[in-house]
């Protein structure tokens with residue numbers, strides 16, 4: 020007999036497990052089918068953005084995640100950029116994500132992905148409506164008008180899972196994406212990159228020449244803008260490193276030589292792991308095909324420059340989770356499901372091609388045009404500008420859904436990863452946090468459904484929203500407060516926020532047809 024769930028998630032990496040938590044907390048039954056029994060011990064996926072920690076807060080595990088941090092509390096997360104090698108006299112330690120802190124409710128974090136996954140898996144195990152099937156490999160996915168059917172096998176035994184929807188969170192080689200005939204496209208930089216994990220107290224000592232940081236990006240004039248990059252796993256011994264290597268390189272590559280080149284001298288090190296990845300951006304053309312969805316690396320892969328992969332994958336999960344739950348509960352329409360693909364695909368296209376591709380192209384241009392050997396003064400000026408520009412690209416990363424069919428924003432809005440950070444509440448954008456008169460933050464008072472923030476708003480206007488929500492069976496919580504005490508920075512008295520903390524509508528009074536607004540933002544128009 021087939022197992023029966025509302026949602027079947029193929030792949031129990033961080034994105035699949037995150038999605039199961041988001042759905043499980045909304046009371047949706049789901050199965051997570053994962054082929055691995057053990058977590059990978061490669062310390063990748065370390066940089067978790069402020070926005071990602073907001074997800075952990077709503078999943079009830081922000082404190083557990085911070086407690087799992089390997090680096091000492093307070094050790095800065097940013098990075099140093101150096102020219103040629105780590106012994107160079109040319110370097111910068113420009114501030115990056117820390118500048119964005121006021122616009123998010125949670126601070127960013129840094130820990131190896133396997134520690135993050137342990138925290139996620141423990142939370143998943145607490146949820147009664149989520150079942151995980153570890154050691155099972157999904158082999159086929161089918162759909163028809165009624166539902167989906169997934170076949171998986173374990174130790175020669177085959178079983179069937181049936182559900183309303185299936186989400187492929189099964190990584191870059193996604194079987195679900197392939198079986199749903201979803202194409203991918205993007206720039207292939209045609210470079211092979213080595214990933215090395217090693218221990219070296221001596222390197223830790225050498226890095227004391229810089230202010231405390233967690234990552235060290237080496238721009239080498241021979242590498243055409245591709246990075247050599249050191250990341251700390253702890254503070255004192257363990258590092259990961261990636262660098263371009265000749266095509267066809269294998270594990271017998273001269274790894275110490277590669278490390279010495281990036282460091283600028285020989286040093287004692289114990290190599291623990293050597294792997295390889297291809298430097299290319301690949302984004303699925305659609306994130307949905309009928310009842311089949313894809314999320315995380317199954318939908319988008321790219322070089323791990325800037326730490327976008329896991330963060331974007333978890334944002335996919337949060338974007339999709341409430342939409343699936345709304346449709347399954349009967350108050351969300353099909354346009355809501357369609358908006359998952361249009362919102363998230365457009366963002367990642369920008370991330371892969373403009374932001375990551377932009378870094379490579381900018382660095383390449385600088386290294387080709389300027390050298391300290393030919394014109395030191397011009398090189399120093401441009402190198403400093405470039406280092407600041409790195410921070411600028413991170414600050415400019417403000418994914419927003421202006422122009423989405425389920426957001427009532429500016430008529431000419433276009434969904435984009437590029438934007439600006441401000442305390443003004445804008446339809447299509449992440450709600451900036453603000454303190455309430457009670458002393459708590461608006462984020463602490465939001466519900467799991469929609470939230471109406473009403474700041475000295477007229478009673479009839481608030482009641483109009485509450486009435487429309489009740490008649491359409493949309494869960495809505497109202498937060499009432501004064502239009503003062505810092506909250507006037509929102510520049511508007513009424514803010515309608517959807518379950519993933521994105522604003523969908525703003526105004527000072529109720530719109531003429533409140534029901535139409537509620538229908539639009541729940542995908543029922």
Ligand SMILES: Cc1cc2nc3c(=O)[nH]c(=O)nc-3n(C[C@H](O)[C@H](O)[C@H](O)COP(=O)(O)OP(=O)(O)OC[C@H]3O[C@@H](n4cnc5c(N)ncnc54)[C@H](O)[C@@H]3O)c2cc1C
Nearest residue numbers: 030032034054064065066157190315316323326328329330
């Ligand atoms: C060196 C490096 C550094 C990185 N640094 C960062 C960073 O700082 N910040 C960041 O955000 N990201 C970073 N990333 C990217 C990040 O690691 C990935 O984006 C992340 O792992 C994606 O998670 P996922 O759950 O989508 O996919 P995966 O982690 O690949 O998980 C997919 C899961 O699906 C399972 N699976 C696959 N096929 C099947 C099947 N047929 N049946 C059952 N199970 C299946 C797999 O076993 C796996 O567990 C880095 C990556 C690398 C390589």
